[in-house]
Amino acid sequence: MADATLIKPDLDFVKGVISSGGESLKKCYQCATCSVVCNVTPDNNPFPRKEMVWAQWGLSDKFKGNPDVWLCHQCNDCTAYCPRGAKPGEVLGAIRKQSIRQYSVPGFMSGLVNSKIFFPIIFLIPALILLAVGGFNSIPEGEIKFTNLFSVHAIQFTFTPALIFGFAIGILGLMKFWKDMKQTGGVPSGNLTGSIVETAKEFLGHSRFKDCTVSRDRFLSHFLVFYGFVLLGIATAIGVLYIDFMHVESPFPLVHPVKLFGNIGAIALLSGILLMIVNRFKNAAKVGIGSYFDWLLIFIIFTIVVSGILAEVTRLADKAALAYPIYFIHLVFVFSLFVYLPYSKLAHIFYRATAICFAKYAKRQ
Template sequence: MTTMPRITPDLEFIKELQAVGGESVKKCYQCATCSVACPISPSGNPYPRKEMIWAQWGLKDRLLTDIDVWLCHNCGTCSDLCPRGANPGDILAAIRNMTYRNLVGPSFMGKLMSSAKGLPVLVGIPAVLFLAIWIIVATIKGTAFPLEGGDVVFGSLFPGDYTIDPIFMVVFFFMVFKFYSGVKKLLKSFAPEGGVVYLGGKKPNPIRVLVELFLDEILPHKKFSDCGGFTLRRIGHLCTIFGFIALATVTGVVAAGHWGPVFLEPLGIHIHGIHTPMSQFNPVKLLANIGALLLVVGLVGLTVSRVLKDKAKHASTFYDWYLLGVIWVVFLTGMGSQLLRLANIKYLAYPVYYLHLVSVFMLIAYLPWSKLGHMVYRTAALAYARYLGRKAV
């Protein structure tokens, strides 16, 4: 006699899903409009219909290991056409958000990122850290704030050599390690049971797959066109990505130029060092300003797009606005620090730079648990899908 498998729903998972943006999940009555309307859903085993019923049943393990959740481009077409207002696109976004928070430890970080209640702690950690540095350095130097005479030099109160740079180096490598652990866990959850048969009998080169993915889809944002345009959102994403690339390049060049001589000269290798502040006509500084310009254009586009989405009854969550808010603070305090330094307004320059350090710490240190983590996790999922011979369409 055959034993029928029993499905045990996870009621707590359903409640959590509803709390992080999936409150409309129970409205779905399986009409399949979402799967038919989706311009990139595959004809075989299409999404998001099956994900909607899994969510209603509380099949947590199946949803958190479902690669289709990551192939969805979240254009919102399915939500716009849903006759019941179940908002399938928002449900998939909420599932991804839940996955981010549970991929890596410590577990309390995911809880802090889940609602505005955790914001004071998230801000407080770097705020106390950098305030302590400020007070200690000022005490050791016997310098009252604001500094009397001379130009604004942020290194005088936030020395890079033995405080700021080492802290951010540790934070950066912590973030990289967490992403490595998270991607490894995510891909393991996608792995099919049994062996994999590759088309043509040849195993794909993972590096080639990743490069093709970047060139074909990620850099040109091709899926934005496939999903019907979304010009404002596409411009916002593109400018934000390239702005981040430019600013990350500047950070890397400055770090290498500053610390390179420290480590290489004892080995007899001499390289040209870089010291800040740099001239506004320095190529590295020009790239930084171009990156900042791209970032503000991208932020405006994404913010307006998010506001319009909220007006269309696709309610954004704290998780959505947290990311935009932190990036806005990073940009405004970064540009503000530069302008106030050039104007030599000490009373404002140092506090604004302090807030900039706090916001940059929040952006980098919490990245594996934030929505910006989808740049890594979704890229890994898309690459793995191609590796297995699957594509989003």
């Protein structure tokens, strides 16, 4: 008689998936319809059925260094066709959250960012840091200049380390993820440089989102949010150039490149994030409304863009009592986005790009 294989389920992992939006996990009866309808999965060893089985059985080790959960773009075609309502697209989203948690250090930060009970605290901490650095005690008088509230040096002193922290922790997680993928899948035999170039092209065009049939709108919303951030990044870089190197004082006129890139970026970001919210409600009956993990990022981005627009409008309208507090809220949320980057859903951009690159490198297409 063959030796029996003893399976040790990781119950904490199962509980984590269930509490992160994968509560329908246990309904799966492994018919494989999901793997058949998925337009994104490779033919060889396709997802998401195998991931549903592993997650049901609590085989958390199977997800270590697994690029497949990241190749999924959560289009939810599989969820729409699942005869059991097991919502495999949402379950894979919940598994990705566990994966982010596994790779981001220190572990308590993930718990802090992704637990509802700490919701006010995760914004209170950045607010206190900014209050300490800015040393505000009253609304500045005279012409509204946001640098009167928070000097350029104070911005650089707080936001640069926050961004470096976010990226450093994120890169550390990605390196561990890459190492695990190599350990699990073996040393890839493809061309790494070619894979990076192909991934960049695919990413910039958001081409895989076009394979979705149920949630086609996801392409446009993600495209707008991504390029909104790109334009805002360009505006910030030009701003640094003018302020630090050309010694030009802000605020800039509305036709200045900083404002043009910034305002177009803000409109793109606002349109994209509103579209994401509308899509979530529109598809709620079929695929669910999403988890706290999804909504936290939407909330942060929405608050950043709305507070940014309102700060500019109230400044132009010379309403100092509104403009400065709104600007402060804007700073708190931008700081939060930077610091919580490796623990929040925003990290999925980097993990997905890394997984796609590895899949190309390993010729898993």
